[in-house]
Amino acid sequence: HRDALADHLRPDPQERPDADRPAETLLRLLTGAWTTQALAAFARLGLPDAMDPYTATGTRELARRTATRPENLATLLRYLTMLGVVAENPEDTTDAEGTQQTGDTGDTGKEESFRLTRLGALLRADSPDTMRPLALMYAGPFYRSFAALDHTVRTGQPAFDHLFGENHFDHFARDPELADLFDRSMAASSRMFQPLPAHPVITTAAQASAPRTVVDVAGGNGELLGRILTAHPGLRGTLLERPHAVEAARRSLDAAGCGDRCDYRSGDFADVPHGGDVYVLSRILHDWDDDRCREILRHCARAMPAHADLLIIERLLPADGAPSLATAWDLHMMCNVGGRERRAEHYARLLADAGLELLDHTPLPLEAYVLHARKAR
Numbered sequence: 001h002r003d004a005l006a007d008h009l010r011p012d013p014q015e016r017p018d019a020d021r022p023a024e025t026l027l028r029l030l031t032g033a034w035t036t037q038a039l040a041a042f043a044r045l046g047l048p049d050a051m052d053p054y055t056a057t058g059t060r061e062l063a064r065r066t067a068t069r070p071e072n073l074a075t076l077l078r079y080l081t082m083l084g085v086v087a088e089n090p091e092d093t094t095d096a097e098g099t100q101q102t103g104d105t106g107d108t109g110k111e112e113s114f115r116l117t118r119l120g121a122l123l124r125a126d127s128p129d130t131m132r133p134l135a136l137m138y139a140g141p142f143y144r145s146f147a148a149l150d151h152t153v154r155t156g157q158p159a160f161d162h163l164f165g166e167n168h169f170d171h172f173a174r175d176p177e178l179a180d181l182f183d184r185s186m187a188a189s190s191r192m193f194q195p196l197p198a199h200p201v202i203t204t205a206a207q208a209s210a211p212r213t214v215v216d217v218a219g220g221n222g223e224l225l226g227r228i229l230t231a232h233p234g235l236r237g238t239l240l241e242r243p244h245a246v247e248a249a250r251r252s253l254d255a256a257g258c259g260d261r262c263d264y265r266s267g268d269f270a271d272v273p274h275g276g277d278v279y280v281l282s283r284i285l286h287d288w289d290d291d292r293c294r295e296i297l298r299h300c301a302r303a304m305p306a307h308a309d310l311l312i313i314e315r316l317l318p319a320d321g322a323p324s325l326a327t328a329w330d331l332h333m334m335c336n337v338g339g340r341e342r343r344a345e346h347y348a349r350l351l352a353d354a355g356l357e358l359l360d361h362t363p364l365p366l367e368a369y370v371l372h373a374r375k376a377r
Helices: 002-009 022-030 032-044 059-066 068-083 133-136 141-147 149-155 157-164 168-173 176-188 200-206 222-233 243-255 292-301 325-336 345-354
Strands: 086-088 113-116 214-219 238-241 260-266 278-282 309-315 358-362 366-373
Touching: 032 068, 032 133, 032 141, 032 149, 032 157, 059 068, 068 157, 133 141, 133 176, 141 157, 141 325, 149 157, 149 325, 157 168, 157 238, 157 325, 168 176, 168 222, 176 243, 200 278, 200 309, 200 345, 214 292, 222 238, 222 243, 222 278, 238 243, 243 260, 278 292, 292 345, 292 358, 309 325, 345 358
Parallel strands: 214 238, 214 278, 238 260, 278 309
Antiparallel strands: 086 113, 309 366, 358 366
């Protein structure tokens, strides 16, 4: 279990050797942009798919498989070794006549060879839990917008809008390739959905004597709804999305074998279908400011029967300021869509303003939470 051992032996970031040397620490932080692009290049070049997690492969063979230059490839892979994405295994490259080969051997006289780690395997295109689309998205349009983060901090306007002349939802909708990449990048974080089919609200609906309907509001390509319907064959689903996303969801849910139990609605938040039993808002509210969130929640409240439940999936800002993915995404949402992450009590206030009551919130993978709300009594 080499990966587990490496994780165990890796120094605590708070105790790294340069912790008391601020200049070195700052230099490491400033190379974060290099990390983003190195991971994206690794994915774009198809290296994760060309590598084996158990057997190391020499750089010349990897270069042949990926149409890259061995010397430059070795430089990239050495950097990724520092990140734990690949692991290095030196191999002797002396040929049959005893002549030392050169080109990608560095100073060791041996060809460098690498194997894929469990971390790097998440960037394989064929992995069921692939995060490759996220790497491409964060190194693409969102990477460009972060270069104008100071504009957002000065003006309050999203840097994405400033650079591209329109908000990112409209921008992606007009570009089929970007729209597809965005949908796949959202699905790439779907491991946070794994516990949701077993949520008490969902299981109670599934056990009802009469068929119950789960309404996924702005449900993207149907990844979450598909998981719920697959786990509970007695449930029906309704997905509300923009027209281009509805078609992608239809294909996805048909492929999952549950498309025949799903209805599709093209529209906006004002078109939330009435009469559902469970309503889902997954990673929607963090896209918007408080006023727009209240409006979205009011649309949901008007559509919900008295018995209906609302499940909201979001990351929550920590109350104690502890390190959190939500803090990073708070910056991302501000820069790219003008939205924000929030604490649980903040969501409770927004729900109350819409006539809804927050009952509880429980943790999900990837530092997300599911918030359960109903109409206020």
